[in-house]
Amino acid sequence: MNAVAVHGVGTSHFGRVPGTDLVTLAWNAVSEALADAGPEPVDAVWVGTVFAPAGVAQRVLRAMGITRVPVVTVENACASGTTAFAEACEAVRSGRYGRVLALGLEQMSTAFDGAITPENTDPEGATGLALPALYAMAATRYLHDGAVTPAQLAAVSVKNHAHALHNPRAQYSGRYTVDEVLASRMIADPLTLLQCCPTSDGAAAAVVGPATGGPREVGVRGVALRSGAPWGRRSPHVWGYDIVHETAADALAAAGLHAATDVDVVEVHDAFTIGEIVTTEALGLVAPGEGGKAAETGVTALGGAHPVNPSGGLLSRGHPLGATGLAQLAEIVWQLRGEAGGRQVEGARIGLVETMGGGVSALDGNACVVAVLEAP
Amino acid sequence: MTVVDPRPRVVVAPDGAPHVAGVRCQACAEPVAYPWPACPECGGPVVAAEFGPDGVVWSATVVRIPVAGRTPPYTLAYVDLDDGPRVLAHVDGDSAPAVGTRVRLLAGAPDPHVEVIG
Numbered sequence: 001m002n003a004v005a006v007h008g009v010g011t012s013h014f015g016r017v018p019g020t021d022l023v024t025l026a027w028n029a030v031s032e033a034l035a036d037a038g039p040e041p042v043d044a045v046w047v048g049t050v051f052a053p054a055g056v057a058q059r060v061l062r063a064m065g066i067t068r069v070p071v072v073t074v075e076n077a078c079a080s081g082t083t084a085f086a087e088a089c090e091a092v093r094s095g096r097y098g099r100v101l102a103l104g105l106e107q108m109s110t111a112f113d114g115a116i117t118p119e120n121t122d123p124e125g126a127t128g129l130a131l132p133a134l135y136a137m138a139a140t141r142y143l144h145d146g147a148v149t150p151a152q153l154a155a156v157s158v159k160n161h162a163h164a165l166h167n168p169r170a171q172y173s174g175r176y177t178v179d180e181v182l183a184s185r186m187i188a189d190p191l192t193l194l195q196c197c198p199t200s201d202g203a204a205a206a207v208v209g210p211a212t213g214g215p216r217e218v219g220v221r222g223v224a225l226r227s228g229a230p231w232g233r234r235s236p237h238v239w240g241y242d243i244v245h246e247t248a249a250d251a252l253a254a255a256g257l258h259a260a261t262d263v264d265v266v267e268v269h270d271a272f273t274i275g276e277i278v279t280t281e282a283l284g285l286v287a288p289g290e291g292g293k294a295a296e297t298g299v300t301a302l303g304g305a306h307p308v309n310p311s312g313g314l315l316s317r318g319h320p321l322g323a324t325g326l327a328q329l330a331e332i333v334w335q336l337r338g339e340a341g342g343r344q345v346e347g348a349r350i351g352l353v354e355t356m357g358g359g360v361s362a363l364d365g366n367a368c369v370v371a372v373l374e375a376p
Numbered sequence: 377m378t379v380v381d382p383r384p385r386v387v388v389a390p391d392g393a394p395h396v397a398g399v400r401c402q403a404c405a406e407p408v409a410y411p412w413p414a415c416p417e418c419g420g421p422v423v424a425a426e427f428g429p430d431g432v433v434w435s436a437t438v439v440r441i442p443v444a445g446r447t448p449p450y451t452l453a454y455v456d457l458d459d460g461p462r463v464l465a466h467v468d469g470d471s472a473p474a475v476g477t478r479v480r481l482l483a484g485a486p487d488p489h490v491e492v493i494g
């Protein structure tokens with residue numbers, strides 16, 4: 001088995017660009033990743049996307065001269081990009097391929113007017129459960145249980161929008177107050193507009209290969225991928241907690257770490273503010289019921305004990321579904337190389353990426369991917 | 377093109393009470409709100425079973441954004457049917473019932489639908 005490293009990463013800018021085609025978005029990400037990794041060609045490509053039309057992978061790759069190699073497209077809801085990354089890592093680790101490109105892409109602005117329309121062949125989709133409402137159910141339950149306050153939910157948005165001030169690729173950034181976040185338009189009670197990720201277009205890519213000890217290679221210490229268990233009245237936690245907890249345990253064990261608190265910097269799936277709170281608890285970064293307080297008191301802010309989403313997260317960087325996981329990965333690679341500029345976590349040696357995809361009724365998530373990475 | 381409606385099917389029992397027509401696992405007793413061929417929890421064999429009409433709100437929200445085919449605002453709740461599965465249901469009105477509120481299934485609505493009871 002080969003030790004695996006990330007040799008290069010790249011992303012497009014993130015935002016609503018209905019007039020830009022997927023070829024251009026993908027090129028922005030892939031050309032940067034290939035330039036970052038060095039000139040050798042790639043042996044295979046894994047592509048993650050959710051709503052892009054059939055054939056999109058080959059359509060964008062032929063436009064940049066990547067042909068005649070195996071191309072595999074994967075869909076795992078919001079975790080599609082990190083699923084492509086996980087499969088690329090395994091292909092290198094097992095020796096199946098030498099150098100593999102993982103690409104995530106999505107153009108949401110041409111697919112949806114607003115929130116993700118539920119899939120009509122799914123029971124809860126057909127019943128009108130838009131994705132914000134699914135997360136709102138978790139938030140309502142947390143509030144009822146006294147596990148979070150409205151101000152603590154809002155604090156996640158305040159923090160991540162402030163982090164994004166230092167990220168020139170982010171779709172949104174800003175200095176908001178808790179009151180401003182809570183006063184923004186209600187989307188699905190109790191989640192307000194500034195607690196929801198925007199509609200985004202974008203692409204992100206990573207070149208993965210055998211570790212050679214290069215000065216800019218970021219080591220892949222462990223990667224795990226799971227689908228959710230049935231979720232219902234037997235479940236002890238809100239939707240999405242257990243799948244993250246169990247996937248993180250797999251990844252941490254593969255990385256030889258005892259706990260998430262051994263990690264210096266983390267990018268998690270904050271599609272909605274409650275998502276970051278539940279995830280920091282499920283990862284074990286903070287104790288159960290402490291996720292809201294951690295955001296409120298700066299524990300999870302840049303400069304805090306456990307910085308979470310220095311990029312601005314999905315809430316601010318944006319959430320082009322298939323691209324998101326690889327955008328998170330790119331951020332952690334830059335952090336571990338010390339290339340993150342004004343949002344740099346000083347001295348970060350170990351980083352973690354967590355992506356969570358949902359939308360299938362009665363399941364605790366379609367997919368979760370957790371990756372643990374190490375500085376050169 | 378006709379698409380099979382995936383929502384839980386609400387039937388009216390001889391006593392007039394609405395129930396969700398689903399299945400129950402013969403191996404682990406898991407209640408399931410859908411006519412699935414096997415148990416989602418353990419893969420075991422299932423038999424037809426009916427659940428409800430009463431239950432308790434696990435959580436709820438009010439959707440205030442446009443969703444295809446819906447007019448906002450509308451209220452949704454996850455309801456744990458007594459000795460039954462957790463189902464997503466609509467609730468009348470534009471304020472969310474509190475967690476723990478007792479509710480009862482209504483008959484005749486296209487979506488699973490509940491009303492608040494004493």
Ligand SMILES: [Zn+2]
Pocket residue numbers: 401402403404405406415416417418419420
């Ligand atoms: Zn069973």
